[in-house]
Amino acid sequence: EIVMTQSPATLSVSPGEGATLSCRASQSVSSYLAWYQQKPGQPPRLLIYAASARATGVPARFSGSGSGTDFTLTISSLQSEDFAVYYCQQYSTWPPLTFGGGTKVEIK
Amino acid sequence: EEQLVASGGGLVQPGGSLRLSCEASGFTMSRYWMSWVRQAPGKGLEWVANIKQQGNEQYYLDSVKGRFTISRDNAKNSLYLQMNSLRAEDTAFYYCARKIVVTGPYFFDFWGQGTLVTVSS
Numbered sequence: 001e002i003v004m005t006q007s008p009a010t011l012s013v014s015p016g017e018g019a020t021l022s023c024r025a026s027q028s029v030s031s032y033l034a035w036y037q038q039k040p041g042q043p044p045r046l047l048i049y050a051a052s053a054r055a056t057g058v059p060a061r062f063s064g065s066g067s068g069t070d071f072t073l074t075i076s077s078l079q080s081e082d083f084a085v086y087y088c089q090q091y092s093t094w095p096p097l098t099f100g101g102g103t104k105v106e107i108k
Numbered sequence: 109e110e111q112l113v114a115s116g117g118g119l120v121q122p123g124g125s126l127r128l129s130c131e132a133s134g135f136t137m138s139r140y141w142m143s144w145v146r147q148a149p150g151k152g153l154e155w156v157a158n159i160k161q162q163g164n165e166q167y168y169l170d171s172v173k174g175r176f177t178i179s180r181d182n183a184k185n186s187l188y189l190q191m192n193s194l195r196a197e198d199t200a201f202y203y204c205a206r207k208i209v210v211t212g213p214y215f216f217d218f219w220g221q222g223t224l225v226t227v228s229s
Contacts, residue, residue, distance in 0.1 A: 038153075046217050099155070
């Protein structure tokens with residue numbers, strides 16, 4: 001099983017500032033990595049797939065990078081609607097499909 | 109508008125059973141692999157099971173293998189999860205989720221609202 005580790009667990013950011021979220025895989029997942037955003041009381045929403053491709057309708061301030069074992073989700077200039085929990089998911093080797101533990105981006 | 113509406117959750121005693129349903133609308137579910145993903149209250153996401161378009165392949169998380177069964181009825185645009193021998197650690201919101209239609213990569217491009225399963229005496 002590929003274990004996904006996200007850091008930090010919580011990130012405090014002021015609106016308008018940027019945020020960098022990390023995701024590390026226990027073994028290489030190539031670029032088979034997705035990022036999701038989840039707001040309270042809502043299901044997750046796909047943001048990024050193939051490590052760096054934005055899903056339909058996702059604003060350009062969200063960008064993904066990385067390959068192998070280390071990945072980054074960058075949010076430039078955080079808007080109020082961006083405060084949420086973000087999860088990475090590997091789909092290189094399954095079953096099982098595995099998610100990271102999440103990073104909560106909160107208002108500073 | 110595409111929708112996935114999950115139902116069937118509730119309070120059940122340890123060792124009991126529940127059947128979750130997920131009804132799709134606004135798209136043809138038979139074109140897609142479908143999955144169940146769960147989330148314990150206040151915790152992270154955990155994949156539970158996948159099923160191929162025609163139902164002839166299923167995959168499970170080890171901890172639910174032999175207890176849970178994923179199935180589908182494409183004529184009814186519906187996905188199911190039969191959960192037996194439930195344990196306290198199965199307590200979670202259960203989401204149905206759709207894999208992208210493209211053959212190969214398994215990530216979820218659309219999720220339904222969850223249904224809460226609580227296993228407690």
